[in-house]
Amino acid sequence: MQHKLISFIGGGNMAQAIVFGLLKQGYPAELICVCDPNQHRRDLFSAQGTQVSDDNVKAIQDAEVILLAVKPQIMADVCAPLSAVDFSNKLVISIAAGISTARLTALLPSAKNIIRVMPNTPALVSQGMAGLFATEQVPTALKQFAQDLLSAVGKICWLEQEQDMHSVTAGSGSSPAYFFLFMEAMQQALVEMDLDPQTARLLVQQSALGAAQMVIDNPQTALSALRENVTSKGGTTAAALAVFEQKNMTQTIKQAMQACVQRSQEMESLF
Numbered sequence: 327m328q329h330k331l332i333s334f335i336g337g338g339n340m341a342q343a344i345v346f347g348l349l350k351q352g353y354p355a356e357l358i359c360v361c362d363p364n365q366h367r368r369d370l371f372s373a374q375g376t377q378v379s380d381d382n383v384k385a386i387q388d389a390e391v392i393l394l395a396v397k398p399q400i401m402a403d404v405c406a407p408l409s410a411v412d413f414s415n416k417l418v419i420s421i422a423a424g425i426s427t428a429r430l431t432a433l434l435p436s437a438k439n440i441i442r443v444m445p446n447t448p449a450l451v452s453q454g455m456a457g458l459f460a461t462e463q464v465p466t467a468l469k470q471f472a473q474d475l476l477s478a479v480g481k482i483c484w485l486e487q488e489q490d491m492h493s494v495t496a497g498s499g500s501s502p503a504y505f506f507l508f509m510e511a512m513q514q515a516l517v518e519m520d521l522d523p524q525t526a527r528l529l530v531q532q533s534a535l536g537a538a539q540m541v542i543d544n545p546q547t548a549l550s551a552l553r554e555n556v557t558s559k560g561g562t563t564a565a566a567l568a569v570f571e572q573k574n575m576t577q578t579i580k581q582a583m584q585a586c587v588q589r590s591q592e593m594e595s596l597f
């Protein structure tokens with residue numbers, strides 16, 4: 327991939343997942359600058375060889391790509407001083423949930439090239455999933471750069487309609503947390519059945535990894551078929567799945583994902 331000078335505005339959890347993922351793939355550390363007011367966060371990045379700064383405006387002057395990675399709640403305050411900079415030749419990538427490209431254009435009026443991305447933290451281990459949306463005027467070469475950047479830390483999909491970003495947030499941005507919760511609950515249940523925590527974790531993590539790998543390796547097989555292959559009639563799995571069904575697990579998951587979408591839509595009008 328092409329290498330450009332990238333300034334990250336915000337060096338929190340998601341920026342760390344992307345930056346560390348990029349470094350792992352050989353992206354030159356000297357071409358990455360991370361801006362964060364928190365010294366501890368800056369130290370974490372400088373220990374990996376990146377540039378760091380506590381001065382957002384200064385750090386973006388020479389950058390070719392500005393990656394906005396602050397919380398949506400403070401995006402407007404963070405962008406206000408940045409808007410003094412001429413963005414017309416820069417690429418702006420925002421990973422903030424619920425901040426539309428229209429809102430970003432209003433916050434940074436000179437920015438012509440804005441790409442919105444919804445990544446997720448497995449980028450840290452090169453297994454990220456990111457949805458990308460670019461406004462019509464973004465040149466192909468810049469779209470390609472954004473695609474290469476996110477592809478370096480996982481898989482990507484392009485969205486034709488920006489409104490689909492809400493569903494992508496429910497399906498990938500937030501979804502690692504659902505799986506972590508599921509694994510947490512399984513580990514806890516096993517510990518309560520008297521397994522030691524390490525063994526419980528090993529059972530859960532390896533089963534999750536194996537299940538995901540089977541899904542990947544069998545793209546033609548419906549997920550329901552993979553489930554049925556584990557489920558012997560009158561057996562142990564059927565007993566477990568019956569409880570999920572009794573408790574309306576499928577409906578609960580749907581409601582949780584709808585709540586995610588609804589919050590993302592609300593955030594669009596709030597911030």
Ligand SMILES: NC(=O)C1=CN([C@@H]2O[C@H](COP(=O)(O)OP(=O)(O)OC[C@H]3O[C@@H](n4cnc5c(N)ncnc54)[C@H](O)[C@@H]3O)[C@@H](O)[C@H]2O)C=CC1
Nearest residue numbers: 336337338339340362364395396397398421422423445499
């Ligand atoms: N954490 C996740 O899994 C995902 C997060 N996102 C989006 O990424 C963005 C960041 O989220 P997280 O990394 O989770 O949050 P975070 O709270 O871990 O990181 C935000 C960072 O911004 C820094 N910050 C605060 N004020 C600043 C300023 N004026 N200038 C520069 N940096 C400043 C904070 O010190 C903090 O390190 C959010 O907009 C979120 O919607 C998107 C997808 C997944």
Ligand SMILES: O=C(O)[C@@H]1CCC=N1
Nearest residue numbers: 422423495499500501
């Ligand atoms: O919880 C959030 O709002 C962010 C966006 C997706 C994942 N974390």
